[in-house]
Amino acid sequence: MYPLLSNESYTRDNEGMQQLSEVAKLQCLPNLRALLLKGCTVEDTPDYRTEVLVNVRRLERLDKDPYTEDERLDAEQIAETRKEEAAAARQDDSEATGSQD
Numbered sequence: 688m689y690p691l692l693s694n695e696s697y698t699r700d701n702e703g704m705q706q707l708s709e710v711a712k713l714q715c716l717p718n719l720r721a722l723l724l725k726g727c728t729v730e731d732t733p734d735y736r737t738e739v740l741v742n743v744r745r746l747e748r749l750d751k752d753p754y755t756e757d758e759r760l761d762a763e764q765i766a767e768t769r770k771e772e773a774a775a776a777r778q779d780d781s782e783a784t785g786s787q788d
Contacts, residue, residue, distance in 0.1 A: 704729040711742040721748040741766050 704710055705728040713719055722743065724730055732738055736749055740762040747753060 707732060707738055707742055710739055713743050717745070719743065719745060721751075722746055723750055725750045737761050737765065741769075 704724050707729060710722075710724075710729060713722070722739065724739070729735065729739075730750075736752075736754070737758055739749055740746055740754060740758060744762070744766070
């Protein structure tokens with residue numbers, strides 16, 4: 688578990704964040720605005736900056752570089768697409784379960 692932070696930044700050691708699912712856990716930190724993950728395994732994820740922003744939407748900076756408006760728009764579109772896909776999958780599951788009765 689991550690410590691409760693009152694400040695606006697979080698730094699993780701190189702062994703820390705290995706998967707995006709671990710980054711997503713930081714959503715619970717409402718004041719988090721800057722994240723330093725340089726050197727962590729998660730940095731090798733394709734579209735690393737965008738994927739981190741999709742998971743922690745309030746971030747203003749990642750690895751000391753501010754997010755651009757284009758990166759924010761990309762992250763917003765990806766998040767919305769994933770939300771719609773998840774809703775459609777739940778609907779499909781619901782319909783499949785209902786037809787089996």
